[in-house]
Amino acid sequence: GAVVSQHPSWVICKSGTSVKIECRSLDFQATTMFWYRQFPKQSLMLMATSNEGSKATYEQGVEKDKFLINHASLTLSTLTVTSAHPEDSSFYICSARREGIEKLFFGSGTQLSVL
Amino acid sequence: KQEVTQIPAALSVPEGENLVLNCSFTDSAIYNLQWFRQDPGKGLTSLLLIQSSQREQTSGRLNASLDKSSGRSTLYIAASQPGDSATYLCAVRRGGATNKLIFGTGTLLAVQP
Numbered sequence: 163g164a165v166v167s168q169h170p171s172w173v174i175c176k177s178g179t180s181v182k183i184e185c186r187s188l189d190f191q192a193t194t195m196f197w198y199r200q201f202p203k204q205s206l207m208l209m210a211t212s213n214e215g216s217k218a219t220y221e222q223g224v225e226k227d228k229f230l231i232n233h234a235s236l237t238l239s240t241l242t243v244t245s246a247h248p249e250d251s252s253f254y255i256c257s258a259r260r261e262g263i264e265k266l267f268f269g270s271g272t273q274l275s276v277l
Numbered sequence: 278k279q280e281v282t283q284i285p286a287a288l289s290v291p292e293g294e295n296l297v298l299n300c301s302f303t304d305s306a307i308y309n310l311q312w313f314r315q316d317p318g319k320g321l322t323s324l325l326l327i328q329s330s331q332r333e334q335t336s337g338r339l340n341a342s343l344d345k346s347s348g349r350s351t352l353y354i355a356a357s358q359p360g361d362s363a364t365y366l367c368a369v370r371r372g373g374a375t376n377k378l379i380f381g382t383g384t385l386l387a388v389q390p
Contacts, residue, residue: 168320196377205281205366205380206321255320257378264309264328266378268321 164190164260168269175246176277183241183272185256191236192258196266197229200253212239246276279304281369281381289387290357298352298384300367305345308370311378312341312352315364324365325352357388 165188175181185195193214198206210231211219218231228250230242239258243250253273257266280303290296300310309328313321325334325341327350333342340353350367364385368378 166320198380205382206368207380208377211377253318257321265311265323265326267323268313270320271318273318 164258164263164267166192166256166258166267166269168256168272170272171270172273172275174275174277177247178245181243181246181274183243183254183256183274185239185241185258185269187237187258187260187267190258190260192239192260193236194259195233195239196257196259197231197239197241198255198257200255200271202253206255209241243274246274248276250274251276279307279369279371279379281367281379283365283367283381283384285384286382287385287387289389291389292357292359294357294388295353295355296357296386298354298365298367298386300350300352300381302348302350302369302379302381304371305348306371307345310341310343310350311368311370312339312350313366313368315366315383317364321366354386357386359388359390362386362388 167186169184195212197209200206209224212231212233214233233239255271256269282301284299311326312324327334327343338355343350364383366383367381
């Protein structure tokens with residue numbers, strides 16, 4: 163099966179710092195990856211669609227300048243939370259689509275805690 | 278705007294019981310529907326995917342049905358086990374070229390030994 167690796171699993175940072183989260187497709191190429199955010203006891207909310215070689219498409223209400231997405235290769239997408247604040251504390255999950263397969267494959271998630 | 282709702286929000290059953298989780302969506306123009314399992318602090322594991330033209334899918338003790346016209350899907354778990362304890366999420370994929378998934382609110386299942 164397809165494997166999506168997400169790092170780090172958890173991160174604690176001070177308010178005002180930036181945090182980078184990586185999402186890698188280990189055994190397939192992913193032209194499209196998706197970034198989700200999940201607050202405690204809530205469902206996943208799509209933040210943005212990451213397209214290899216082009217700008218990400220952000221969902222309404224998601225700040226582009228705060229959540230920087232880079233999809234520089236067919237196997238790697240990164241999400242950078244810039245100038246993080248406590249309200250950005252959340253569980254962030256990426257997913258990737260493998261060509262020819264309907265299902266999306268998800269990373270293991272990153273728990274971000276901003277102090 | 279597509280909205281996906283899951284009932285119940287939480288469910289506790291004794292081991293061995295059969296159970297049904299419900300998922301409803303407001304816009305019937307979907308491409309497919311997926312059921313996922315999420316363990317605490319973990320990512321998602323895809324359980325079953327039903328295409329819009331299909332009525333049901335089965336995998337082991339799991340059976341998912343889809344009634345697109347009424348905007349409903351159910352996940353049936355037979356002979357539940359403590360290892361089935363997790364949050365179950367349904368998600369619909371919109372029609373068209375997009376791969377976006379709209380997730381439901383989830384059902385937290387606890388199977389008591």
